[in-house]
Amino acid sequence: MTDERIKGKAEEIKGKVKSAVGDLIGNEKLQAEGKAEELEGQARQEVAKAAEQVKGAVQEIKGQVKDTLGQAVDSKKLEAEGKVDELLGKARQKINE
Secondary structure, eight states, rough: OOHHHHHHHHHHHHHHHHHHHHHHHHHHHHHHHHHHHHHOOOOOOOHHHHHHHHHHHHHHHHHHHHHHHHTTTTTTHHHHHHHHHHHHHHHHHHHHH
16 A cells, blocks of 8 residues: 555545534534545545556566567576566556455
């Protein structure tokens, strides 16, 4: 989990608590502020996940290029590095779906 996702989750939880307290004491303003923070936290998490998916896609493509180049120049090391990068990129994307 990235720092931004963690910050977003913390903001979401803080908002839920604030909203619940507002609901409990009958303070509509506090309740609304809490709901807004909760939604901001969720949005922050989604933006962070999207950024990680893009990084994963770039890493996957980089790995495919390395693998292809390794095959072209008959370098098993370069091929292996490419396959590792490709798999790591795919995993990064999957984690951030």
